[in-house]
Amino acid sequence: MINAEVGPMVLGSVAVVLGGSVGGLCSAGALAPYFDRVVVLERDELPADARHRRGVPQSKHPHFLLNSGRRAIGELFPGFEDELIAAGGLHLMPSMDAAYLDGEGWSARKRSAMTMIYSSRILIERVLRDKIRDVSNVELREGVAVHGLSVHDGAITGVQLSTSAGEEHIDADFVVDAMGRGSSVGDWLVAAGWPEPPVQTLDAKVTYTSRWYDLPSAEQRPSSWWWQHLVIMPTPDKGQHPAEHDFLVNFFPVEDNRVIACMGSWGHPMPRSTEAFLEAAHRVRTPLFASAMDRCAPTSQVHLTRSTGNKWRRYDRWSTPPKGLVFVGDSICAFNPFYAQGISSAASSALLLREHLSRAGSLGRKFCVEFLAEQRKLLGVPWRLAMARDQGYECAVGTEQLPEWKRRILAAVSGPAFSLIVGAAREDVVVDEHFSKVFNLDESLGRMMTNPRVLAGLVRYRIRAALGRERVPYGFDPQEEPPATDYSPAGTATTAPRTGAEV
Known part of the structure; x- marks a missing residue:
């Protein structure tokens, strides 16, 4: 035409x-x-x-600007990505540039197929x-x-x-x-x-609250700050624990040497005032989040959103x-x-x-x-x-709410299944590539989970984990600093392309 x-x-x-x-x-x-x-x-x-x-x-x-989105915008507006980066956006590899606390402790730092633009x-x-x-x-x-x-x-x-x-x-x-x-x-x-x-509706009662900060200069930051992005996932602990351990927490870098400190949860009341925000930050699963905030200069009040x-x-x-x-x-x-x-x-x-x-x-x-x-x-x-994810929460309501027995099954299997995929992606380049595509909306979860090579990688990793033979360590103490060591498997590319290999 x-x-x-x-x-x-x-x-x-x-x-x-x-x-x-x-x-x-x-x-x-x-x-x-x-x-x-x-x-x-x-x-x-x-x-x-x-x-x-x-x-x-x-x-x-x-x-987050996922790869599918940044690619679509780039096709509609050629040069968008370059101009976003020129304006201050950050092109990062999360597995190398983010400290990630999942499961019982910090994940290893390693190279992967996924890069993202932060702004x-x-x-x-x-x-x-x-x-x-x-x-x-x-x-x-x-x-x-x-x-x-x-x-x-x-x-x-x-x-x-x-x-x-x-x-x-x-x-x-x-x-x-x-x-x-x-x-x-x-x-x-x-x-x-x-x-x-x-x-169709499903409201999992997500609430999140954020505050903006100016980061200290590179010269003023602690030597242990190899990371630019800090992610703290909800605890897998099913016993008694502070509500803040259920929070999803981000210390999210943006342009102009700034960061957004954000805490969110499914079903918990979230802090609205500055004082409550700071108090909650000191109760999350790792002291690193609050200590990082303490080193920064706040530039906003606390912002809360519940329309989610x-x-x-x-x-x-x-x-x-x-x-x-x-x-x-x-x-x-x-x-x-x-x-x-x-x-x-x-x-x-x-x-x-x-x-x-x-x-x-x-x-x-x-x-x-x-x-x-x-x-x-x-x-x-x-x-x-x-x-x-959201159908597994007891607080979720809407037309897509599951019967209680189905919700319990989903809640019981979704967390371990996600941890299995993340663990296998640490060690298997094919699982890592497909997980990156799913995360970035370039592939459906169903397609990934019916791929024979992915299934083989998951089974192989599960067997190795049961035998204690993982190649990449994980579960580092969340009360300590996340490890700066590069645990990339041998043969992993030392640099990642901007978009080509991420399709």
Whole structure:
């Protein structure tokens, strides 16, 4: 459909994107080649630099940019990754650059297949805004409140909005809902005659709280700080222990020599005040977290978030979805943020939209049905990963809540199964590669666990562990500093490519 000489075929005059966050900006990049004009409508006034804004409260917490997401954004906006790093983003190999406390103690430091880009959410959005402002036919409109859609003969034909100047209507050939968890588009569609979409939910009562710090200079840091990222997983101990031992803790590096100290949990109340935050930090499983915070200078108050439930609006199950409308990001499928799936899923949906536009002859109902069907497959991968963990928690509620006997089985096997995979990945390059793909949403967990070579690696590791013949040590005392020794197996590559080997 795309002619190298004349460029992509224009499919319409005006496309409108509702929302100017990551999903909306990526969608604008996907639409730009196929419409004369793309208008992004954003409620907030967008800052020129990397600053927090009201519409993205979760920007105050850590955000991982998974490989699937960074690759999708890179395809939509060539040069994005280089510009993110130039702006201060950190390209790191977590297995070498992160101190990881899992199970009974610290994991060994070693090289692996996985690398990641670390940065704040606000920097990711700032670089994306810079990229989209370079696209000549995309217009960013700020301070706009969208309050309805125009519908004619089963098709979305426009957007109703208000600005400081008054009410306005924009005729549109195509609309993307990127308004996030709180999107009202579904309600507007029901009011226009569509049925209530089926909704799948599971809320595992996740709450997390964060505070920003300036790191000491490299010269002022202790010699034992070989790590840049600190991760403390919940304890496997089933006996009596402090609630803080159940916390998932991150000391997360971002640009400009800053770090986000974050504690989160499933079902526990989390500290809201600075005093409570500091007290809780001293009760987590290792003293390293609190001592690292003590060496840094705080630059924010404590930020708490509780809107973390998994929610999938199943528009794909409508037999006649609206013509000229698709959904990306949290507006269709929102995940527990602990699993870092949101940005990558939104960017991947936008890339999928571009692929469908590139071969579309028209934008009728068939286009929307086919896109929703393909998007269902894409979203199913992170959704099943989130369910595999959250369904095991006793506090979890929603349509996807398991019967108690199934929940108990899942809770009993998920932790040991995860530890088995992590342990095998330490010593088996094939298991490590597939685990990296699953973590980065490049492969489903089901596909990994039916791969004969992966299964053989897991069995081999289990036998070696039972005989005490592991090649890579683990379980170092959490009350001590994590070991700086490089325990990489012989033959492991000394450097990792930026993206090529991570696909």
